[in-house]
Amino acid sequence: MAGNGISRRAREALPLVPFLAFVFIFLLIPTVTVVVSSVYDQGTFSLERIQALFTGTALSALWKSVLLSATTAVIGATLGAVLAGLVVSSPPSSLFRRSVVSVCSVLAQFGGVALAFAFLATIGLNGVLTVWAQDHFGWNLAGAGWLYSLTGLILVYTYFQIPLMVIVFLPALEGLREQWREAAVSLGATSWQYWRQVAIPLLTPAFLGSMLLLFANAFAAYATAAALVSQGSPILPLLIRAALTSEVVLGQAGFAYALALEMIVVVAVVMVAYSALVRRTARWLQ
Amino acid sequence: MNRPSASNRAVRSVLLVLFALFFMFPLYAMADFSTRNLIQGGRTLDAWKSLVADDTLYSAITISLALAAFTVVVMLAVLVPTMIWVRLRAPWAKGMVDFLCLLPLTIPALVIVVGMRGVYEWVTYFFGESTLTLTFVYVVLVLPYANRAIDAALSAIDLQTLSEAARSLGAGWTTTIVRIVVPNIWSGILSAAFISIAVVLGEYTIASLSGYQNLQVVIVQIGKSDGPTSVAASLATLLFGFVLLSLLSLLTRRRRHGVQGQGVEDSAVVAALSTPQLQGGA
Numbered sequence: 001m002a003g004n005g006i007s008r009r010a011r012e013a014l015p016l017v018p019f020l021a022f023v024f025i026f027l028l029i030p031t032v033t034v035v036v037s038s039v040y041d042q043g044t045f046s047l048e049r050i051q052a053l054f055t056g057t058a059l060s061a062l063w064k065s066v067l068l069s070a071t072t073a074v075i076g077a078t079l080g081a082v083l084a085g086l087v088v089s090s091p092p093s094s095l096f097r098r099s100v101v102s103v104c105s106v107l108a109q110f111g112g113v114a115l116a117f118a119f120l121a122t123i124g125l126n127g128v129l130t131v132w133a134q135d136h137f138g139w140n141l142a143g144a145g146w147l148y149s150l151t152g153l154i155l156v157y158t159y160f161q162i163p164l165m166v167i168v169f170l171p172a173l174e175g176l177r178e179q180w181r182e183a184a185v186s187l188g189a190t191s192w193q194y195w196r197q198v199a200i201p202l203l204t205p206a207f208l209g210s211m212l213l214l215f216a217n218a219f220a221a222y223a224t225a226a227a228l229v230s231q232g233s234p235i236l237p238l239l240i241r242a243a244l245t246s247e248v249v250l251g252q253a254g255f256a257y258a259l260a261l262e263m264i265v266v267v268a269v270v271m272v273a274y275s276a277l278v279r280r281t282a283r284w285l286q
Numbered sequence: 287m288n289r290p291s292a293s294n295r296a297v298r299s300v301l302l303v304l305f306a307l308f309f310m311f312p313l314y315a316m317a318d319f320s321t322r323n324l325i326q327g328g329r330t331l332d333a334w335k336s337l338v339a340d341d342t343l344y345s346a347i348t349i350s351l352a353l354a355a356f357t358v359v360v361m362l363a364v365l366v367p368t369m370i371w372v373r374l375r376a377p378w379a380k381g382m383v384d385f386l387c388l389l390p391l392t393i394p395a396l397v398i399v400v401g402m403r404g405v406y407e408w409v410t411y412f413f414g415e416s417t418l419t420l421t422f423v424y425v426v427l428v429l430p431y432a433n434r435a436i437d438a439a440l441s442a443i444d445l446q447t448l449s450e451a452a453r454s455l456g457a458g459w460t461t462t463i464v465r466i467v468v469p470n471i472w473s474g475i476l477s478a479a480f481i482s483i484a485v486v487l488g489e490y491t492i493a494s495l496s497g498y499q500n501l502q503v504v505i506v507q508i509g510k511s512d513g514p515t516s517v518a519a520s521l522a523t524l525l526f527g528f529v530l531l532s533l534l535s536l537l538t539r540r541r542r543h544g545v546q547g548q549g550v551e552d553s554a555v556v557a558a559l560s561t562p563q564l565q566g567g568a
Contacts, residue, residue, distance in 0.1 A: 018368070106528060
């Protein structure tokens with residue numbers, strides 16, 4: 001019987017082999033390579049590459065990445081929640097709500113090179129807004145190339161963080177039942193009390209969870225920053241680029257593995273916290 | 287919330303206008319910037335003409351379109367049979383398949399490209415040095431979106447009954463999948479394909495760091511000397527994505543009118559679009 005069961009399992013599993021092989025070769029092997037190569041150097045265990053993470057350049061890149069991700073997560077989550085709040089008060093089938101949701105889902109995907117060029121065309125040196133402000137007010141909006149610095153990245157990242165927040169936070173807002181408000185009001189609560197004692201406590205886990213997702217999103221983003229900042233490596237993804245492309249310097253490729261491992265660890269920790277908060281949210285708001 | 291006062295409504299309108307400005311102005315600026323004649327003033331379509339006139343750019347566009355097509359074909363060939371099989375015969379594996387499909391959202395593309403050198407030495411050994419070999423890793427990148435879209439479509443039909451009917455009439459597994467199931471999950475397959483095309487056309491991270499020249503890599507290169515052309519190409523990619531997605535929602539809405547199970551067709555699109563996305567993949 002046992003042998004029969006095993007052969008049945010095997011027959012059932014056989015058609016899954018192409019898919020599993022694909023994911024194994026093109027996703028798991030690269031990831032494992034990164035993890036293993038950051039502590040193994042030509043077959044011997046060594047913590048040298050990990051130690052390199054604690055040097056000045058690497059720490060400063062990590063700190064700036066965290067700063068960028070945290071700032072855009074907070075700004076994106078706050079403004080995105082406001083926009084979601086504006087949207088949720090119109091009925092789900094209304095044209096307004098449907099179009100905001102679909103525009104947001106496109107814009108949340110709108111990262112990368114195109115976004116960098118959109119902002120270069122807006123407030124770059126010859127950008128449309130820059131030229132306009134120069135002609136009309138004599139202001140220099142592109143002054144000192146701030147668009148290519150951390151401040152510029154914060155502005156540009158906000159552009160995709162807000163729509164992402166709308167998409168992930170809207171379901172939680174929709175989950176607030178009208179009956180809960182009615183129940184609170186019939187028990188004598190003011191609108192303010194309802195928000196403070198019912199709605200906000202219910203929404204907090206979803207809000208924090210979405211914020212973590214936004215953090216991970218910004219932390220892992222590469223293309224936008226790479227297209228915008230062509231020299232220097234102020235943030236972690238760009239330091240990885242530097243380590244990968246300047247391989248001539250001995251040991252730099254190994255450094256890229258350690259930096260990539262650092263990125264995996266940060267994103268994994270954030271995503272685990274995110275899924276814990278999502279489970280907590282699901283208790284009340286579906 | 288139920289009785290919006292006048293001042294309340296004014297605040298709402300002001301906020302909405304501000305949001306619209308923030309999101310729409312950069313798009314307008316791209317259109318304006320790419321048609322501006324920087325030297326003589328006035329308007330010119332030179333930047334847009336070079337989308338086809340510039341050989342490097344034109345060949346990058348064709349390469350990226352070919353990559354998108356290959357990615358869609360391989361993705362469908364790998365994913366659709368697997369997902370159908372898992373639902374019909376191996377439900378114990380569904381959790382694992384879904385988990386693996388969502389993994390690329392938590393493993394940034396940047397990490398994949400750092401670790402994939404060894405794998406790609408083998409790929410180029412078997413398939414030669416070609417940008418098209420990126421197809422393999424791109425299939426992994428689009429898995430989360432494709433999985434969501436197809437899963438939503440599969441949930442909307444009675445797969446078990448359909449396949450039992452087909453099988454009892456003598457159809458083999460291949461016939462069942464190709465001629466019975468696939469026509470019934472057409473909307474899911476279409477949205478999976480469209481989302482994959484959008485992801486592949488916008489991909490920069492992996493191509494640039496592994497030394498291949500796809501559309502986005504070339505756009506960045508050109509941007510160093512010719513801003514307007516790069517902006518035009520970026521806007522073109524973006525508009526193409528908008529068109530794809532609008533086509534998709536048009537298509538699904540038309541179908542929805544005839545069918546009673548309304549909203550079902552839409553769900554595949556919404557599911558695919560609302561998959562929380564990590565920019566690492568874009």
